[in-house]
Amino acid sequence: DAGITQSPRHKVTETGTPVTLRCHQTENHRYMYWYRQDPGHGLRLIHYSYGVKDTDKGEVSDGYSVSRSKTEDFLLTLESATSSQTSVYFCAISVLPQELAGDDNEQFFGPGTRLTVL
């Protein structure tokens, strides 16, 4: 268990309001990711982070920003939520492999946050 939690688990908000989702991990993993899951699209990467204050965009980053001021927390912010951002959001972590033949770097996912924008 990689000790990944997400908060809130469910949220309903109105169009135009700011929303921040939090991902918290307890094992100091370097890489963290935010995905959204929508029917017919699978999971799509929004943003990711490879260290404190080091972040980069994924394939669907428009309308989202992220911050990583501490190793354990990766925040996803919708500055002005839109109905198209209604989705299930997953946070994930991975460990940079030290040895390719090792079997210790699994990709772990948080439990997900269901966001509804009305």
Added chain:
Amino acid sequence: AQKVTQAQTEISVVEKEDVTLDCVYETRDTTYYLFWYKQPPSGELVFLIRRNSFDEQNEISGRYSWNFQKSTSSFNFTITASQVVDSAVYFCALSEPFRDDKIIFGKGTRLHILP
């Protein structure tokens, strides 16, 4: 560019039948990882397997088996003697650890096991 294709959107089989879920990937790197995840109706993502690009040995874990073939860029997943509890969405995924370690997912295959 990275890409994962799961051509089967939805599959239905009768319990106890064997079923194979297909996964085809594209990558520029020689070093990469392939994954399978299960997402049951409860919604969480459950890690099933990770395979690195240097290990083409097939893997068997109970009723689950995986066939990795670099020649066809495929990483197929077979469930033997399927059970109703296997009903879920299954995702194949790819990462390139020496590029950025992003996980790129296929769109998933929804598997229905009928009693």
